[in-house]
Amino acid sequence: AQKITQTQPGMFVQEKEAVTLDCTYDTSDQSYGLFWYKQPSSGEMIFLIYQGSYDEQNATEGRYSLNFQKARKSANLVISASQLGDSAMYFCAMREGNRKLIWGLGTSLAVNP
């Protein structure tokens, strides 16, 4: 079974609008962490935001926020006020305990001017 599911292969958003990228996860661990990374066409993976399973508040980093719904096992990324430079692949990943990161297949985001 997929541990990390990103159901949106591709998304489009108009510049300056907000967009939500979906991520659901599957784990029986109580202690885990969720990550979002951005991968522009240049290929480099850029860390965006982290949410721990015990964190009560949703994580925020500038224009990025993580909508963490533990009961639903979802960790959606919200990008506010989209910019042209936000066009990239976005990956959701999970770490269970001290084990390695498990990655989703990614969502391609295109920001239209």
Next chain:
Amino acid sequence: EAGVAQSPRYKIIEKRQSVAFWCNPISGHATLYWYQQILGQGPKLLIQFQNNGVVDDSQLPKDRFSAERLKGVDSTLKIQPAKLEDSAVYLCASARTSGGLSSYEQYFGPGTRLTVT
């Protein structure tokens, strides 16, 4: 602070040839990772080093792939002999620590795009 350096950025080889990739992590980062990312997929961990020791190499095809991290700093990943299915981007990442669920980040290099013909 300088980022993770990788070279070469691009490499084209024929099947059955050998190839090596180099990675220089961020200074002071004890943990180093090599990932393989096939087009359309997320990264797959090949090997993880803590200093110069191997923590996880369970997904490294050891019949053809090898990696080392001499002196706990730079690392090289080698493929010998290469197969067509090895065509991918090879990403190196480093982190300060590998323990716990603290929000440490893995810092990635620009990757090496390998094409095997």
